[in-house]
Amino acid sequence: MRGLRARARADDPERALALAFAAGGEAALRGVYDRWSGLVHAYCLRSMASRADAEETTAQVFVDAWRSRKKFDPDRGTLPGWLLGIARHRVADAHAAAARDRAVREAVAELRPEEEPPTQEQLLDRLLLADALATLNPEQRRAVGLAFYDGLTHEQVAVTMGVPLGTAKSHIRRGLAVLRRRLEVDGAAPR
Structure with missing residues (x-):
């Protein structure tokens, strides 16, 4: 078999x-x-x-x-x-x-964000702002960034940077003044 x-x-x-x-x-x-x-x-x-x-x-x-x-x-x-x-x-x-x-x-x-993509004008404003931020000294740039991009209070900016509250406020105020002058020259400052 x-x-x-x-x-x-x-x-x-x-x-x-x-x-x-x-x-x-x-x-x-x-x-x-x-x-x-x-x-x-x-x-x-x-x-x-x-x-x-x-x-x-x-x-x-x-x-x-x-x-x-x-x-x-x-x-x-x-x-x-x-x-x-x-x-x-x-x-x-x-x-x-x-x-x-x-x-x-x-x-x-x-x-992905749900918002619409930025317009050309918004992109131009962002570029102008980035260029203006680059002209700030490092302390001012950091203080302004912490306050406006990260949304920190003046006290939180002072603690984060390790500086007194008055110094943090001065960095923010002076940084904003420089930005305003720079953007006014470029014609991009809000009126």
Whole structure:
């Protein structure tokens, strides 16, 4: 009985193709693709979001199978079963990657401000202000920045800078005076 089963398996064209594939015959790769690509593609198509993704995954399954053909053991299972196992892993990887991409897109969307993009005039005002801020001495620039950009009170500016309250107020007042003069010269100061 055992000899009969071994002879039947040796006469099986699918088993012969699987053995040739495992041995590395390039013609066998074409035969395996022709024979089972429809099965793999149908599985991928049912599991994937788009036809293009299914086609790409199908191709990748056969590339992976060819690269790891030495791991295939025809005595442990069938070649179509092994190919579908590779396809299941590829599909799972694709779903995981899509979930990661979706999470990143959602996180980025949450970081984006809901406001409209600045107009050219607003951008120009920001550039003029940045240029005017650059003319302040470092203490004034820091004090003005802490007070107006960070929204700190005069007391908080003094503590943050490690200076007396009167010094912090002076830095802010003098810095604003320099900014006003500079912006008035440029014609950008509010009236």
